[in-house]
Amino acid sequence: MKTLRIFLNYHYSLAFPELPQRGSAQGVALPVKVLDEQGTILADGIASSRKPAQIELADENQRVFARLTWPSGRTETQELDLSGSGSFDITFSDAGISRNEWSAWAIPRLNKGTQLAKSDRSFNLEIGRYAKVWLRIWRFEGTEWKSTQMAPSMQYKSDAARQIDLSLERYPHLLQIGGSDVPWRFIALPGGGPCRVLLTPNDSNDLRADPLKVVVTSFRTDVETLLEFLARDSIREASTMAGSEAVAYELFEDKFNDPIAAVVGGYFLLRVENWERVPLSWWNYLSSFSWVPDTAILHCIRLLRAGITGEDSRLTALRLFKDCLDRGWPVYEEGLQLLQEAGSLLKHIANAADAPYFSRVDALSLAKTWAGSSLSFYGREPAKPSTVLWVGMPDAPRRRQLASRDWVEQVGQFNSQTVKEEGIPDVSIASRLLTSSEFIKEFSPKTSMQFASSENETFRSERIESDLYAGRRSVGPIQSKRKERARVDTKKGNWMLLGDIGSDNSSG
C-alpha cells in the first residue's frame, strides 16, 4: 500500500480562534478526494489545519490527483506522482487568496469566483456605496424580540468588506440590515458565544440576489463547513466532513457542552436518514436547550419520521413544533425546511387553535432568502417575516412594492365571508386565513389611501404584472412617499451604519 498525506496550509487559521474548544474540533477543515486520470474517485478524507488527510492507496496507482472542495463549489486539483513506494505528501495552501487575513475565513463560502479572493477587484465590489446601510441586533427574550445595543468587540474594514465580532448571550439572535436600496432582512446568529459577521457586496450574476452578502461564523469551523455543504445539498462532501456519520455522532454526544454543534450533527443525521443512529433520548435532551430553537424542531421531526404511534407522540410532536416557534426562529436554514415538513404534516392532526403557528411557518417560508446555512428572511419586524420588501432607514421605513386598496378590501371581505359561512374552520383553513390577514395588515387600506393618486394610476396600469404576485418579482421600487410611523424599536444607539464599521481604526 502507498500512503498519501494531504495537508491543508491555510494560514488564516492561525489567527482564527476555534471556540468553544471541542476535543474533536479540527479547525479549518475541507474535504478532499483522490482521483485517477479518468476521474474515478479512489478515496476521500478530511484535510484540516491540524491534521492531514491520510489516505491508503493500492500499489498499482502511479499517478493520482487530489481534489480539494470548498463549500462554494470551487475546487483545486493537484497531481501527485506515486512512482516508488512509501508515503507521499501534498499541500493545499491559501497563499494569495485574500489580501485581508481577517476576511479569509469567509471566502470558501462565497461565490466560486468571488473577487474578495483576488487582488484585481472590480469596481462592483466596492463596499463604500453601501456606507448608509444600517445594522441592528435583535434578541428573543421571554416571548418577544427586543433590539439590543450594537457593541462589536472588534471591527474590520477594507474597500471590499466590513466585519464585526460580537459576543452573544444564550438567546436567539437576529442581525437586521437595511437601507434605501437594500431591502430589510434578518439573518439568524448563533447565540451563546462569540460570533463574527462579514458583509460584502454580492457579486452573483443573478440579478435577483440581495445586494449585500452576509456570512456568519460562530468559530466552529469544521462543523459550519459541514453545514454549508448540507445547505447546498452537497451530501457527498457533507458525508466526507462527517466521516461516515462518526463526526455527527460525536457532535451529538457532546450536546451538553456545545448544543449548537449537536444541532448540526442532528441536521446531518436527518438528511442522510440515519436518525436512528443516536438514541431518541438524546434528541429529547437536546430539545431542552430552549435558547437554540432548532433543537425542538429536530426532535419533532425525529418523531414524525419514525411515525406517530399514539396520542402521546402526536401531542409531543405538536408541542415541539410549537416550542420551536415560541422560542424565536431557528438559527439555520435547515431548520426552516424541517418546520415546513412538520407544518405540512401536523396541520392535519392539530386543533384550529394552533392555526397561528402554521401561519407563521407559511410567512417565514414565503419571506426566506439565501444566506448560506444561516436562516435569513425579509421583513420589517423580527416576529413578522414578510414578502413585502421594506427599504429606508430604521425610523423611516417604506414599502418597495404596493398592492391596490380595492383589491385588498375585496380579499378581506372574501375572507370574512369564509369565516361566516364555514363557522370555525379547520386548522388548515384557519392558518391560511391568518396568513391572509397578515398580508392584509401590511397592505392596510389606511396606508393605501395615503398614496398619491398618480402612484395609484401607475400601479393600476401594472396590475396584471405585479398584483398577482408578491415579493420576489423585480418590478422596481414603487414607493409610498409618506413615511410611516415606526412600529418597531428605533432607539438611537441600537443601530449602526455599515460605513462606520472600522472607522475608529480598530482594524483595517
Added chain:
Amino acid sequence: MAGTSCGPAFSSAWPYDFKSKEGIVSLVFDSGQNNNPGTHVLAIGVGRYPHLLRGDGRLAAKPLGLKQLDSPPVSVRALSEWFLAPVTQSNSVGFINSAAPIATLHALASASESVTLATPNGPVALEAATRSNIDAAFASWLRCLKRNDGNVGVFYFCGHGLMLSDHYLLAEDFGGNDLQPWAAAFDISSTIRAVEREVKGALYFFLDACREVSQEIALSAGANPSALMAADLKLKVSRSSLTRISATGEGQLAFAEAGGHVSRFTKALIQSLSGFAGIKAAGQAAWEVDGETLASAIRKILEYDWEKTKDGKGTQLQLSEQIIHGRAVPLIRLNFSPKVAVEVTYSPETKRALYELYLQSAAMRVAQTQLDKPFEVDVPMGIYSVGAVDPAGILEADVRPNEDLRPPRYNVVLGTPS
C-alpha cells in the same frame, strides 16, 4: 408479453385496452417485469388550460393571469420517449439502468392537439391531464412502485405551478368549478411527504413549473389544494432516498422558448441524463447518476445556457433548486465514462486564429488548429492538459495542466489569467 401489470392481473397481452381495464388510461408502457426491481415513471404535461386566459372553455372566475402553455406537451413527450427509447429502438440514446430497468411508464398530456408517444408497440395517444386522470395515474404508479423494495419512482410534471409554503401544481381542468376553483390543483409537497412513507425504494420528483408566490392564493382562505394522497403519520418514512429537483427556486419563474419547444429545465434534465452527468467510486462497475450529481449538472447547464443567451435577449436566469435526502440511489447507471461539453477559446479574439487550441489526457488528444472560433468538443470526463500553442512557435503559449474536467460542461478562456 405476459399481462402482469401493477394492478390486478390482466388476462390480455400488453398493450391493454386501458380504458376498459381498471380505468388506467395513463399506462402507456409495462415491461411485465414487475416482480423485479425496475424504474416506474409517471410523466404529466399540461399545456391546455381551458379555463385560463385564451383557453377554449369558460373563463375561470380568477384565472390568476395564467395562460395557455406551448411547452409542456412537447416536454412530456420528449422525456417519456427518452425513457422508452432503449426499449423502442435498441442502441438509441435513452434511459440506462441495468439494476432497475424501465418497468412502467404512465403519461398524461393536455394540449390543443392530441399528443402521441412512440412506444415499443407503436404510437399511443395520451389522455388528458385532468385532476381525475392524474389521481388515477398516480394511484396506479404508486401501486407499481410498492411492488418491489428496489424500485425507483420517477414523477415528472410540466405545467403551471404556484406556491405558498408548499408547491401547488395545476391540472388541465383548473378553474372549471367556480365553487371550488382549487379542486383541480394539487399539493405536490404534501404528496411527496405521503409517498415517502409508502415505498421503500428511491424517489425522484422533477417539477418543471413556476414557483411564484401568488397573492391570490396567499390571500384566499379557500385556496387549499389537496395532496394526491394524504400522509399516513403512523407510518415511518421508509423510502431509501428522495430527490426533488424543481425547475426554479422558490418564488421564481420557469421558462421555455416560445413556439412549442422543450422547456429549459426539461432540456437540461434530458441532457444530464444522456451521459452528461455521472460519478464513479473505485470498485464500482458503472458510472452512476444520483440525485446530487443530476441536480448539479442541471443547474450548471441552465446557468451556462443563460450565459450564452443573456446578451441582447433579456433572458431571465433560471436556476433549479433541489432537496436531497437519504443514501444515494442512482437513477442512471452508465457503462461508459460521462461526457463533458467543452468550450475552449482564446482572448484576445484577434489572436485566436493564430493558435492551436487543444485538450490532452493520458489516453487522447483533440485539437483545433488556427480557426477563428471557439473550440467546442465533447470529451470523456477526466484530468486533461488544456492549452493554446502557436504552431509556428512564436507566440506565447498558455497551457493549463491538470484541469479537472467534470460533466456537464467545462469552459475556459485561454490567454487571460486563470
